[in-house]
Amino acid sequence: MSDINPSGLHHVTAIASDPQRNVDFYTRVLGLRLVKQTVNFDAPDTYHLYY
Numbered sequence: 001m002s003d004i005n006p007s008g009l010h011h012v013t014a015i016a017s018d019p020q021r022n023v024d025f026y027t028r029v030l031g032l033r034l035v036k037q038t039v040n041f042d043a044p045d046t047y048h049l050y051y
Contacts, residue, residue, distance in 0.1 A: 012051045015040050019047040026051050 012032065016022035019037070026032045026049075036050035 011035075014049045014051070015043075015046055016049060017046045019049060022047075022049055 012026070014022050014026065023034055027034060032051040034049060034051055038048045038050075040046045040048045
């Protein structure tokens with residue numbers, strides 16, 4: 001089996017009913033940057049967050 005050596009990560013998306021808690025985790029703990037926030041069209045009471 002060959003080794004996989006990724007050079008980076010393009011993006012991560014998350015669907016969250018508690019967007020602030022989600023943003024706090026991904027930005028403060030993992031060090032990612034929030035780049036976009038939309039309503040989740042399948043469940044409008046939640047947000048679709050892009051990091």
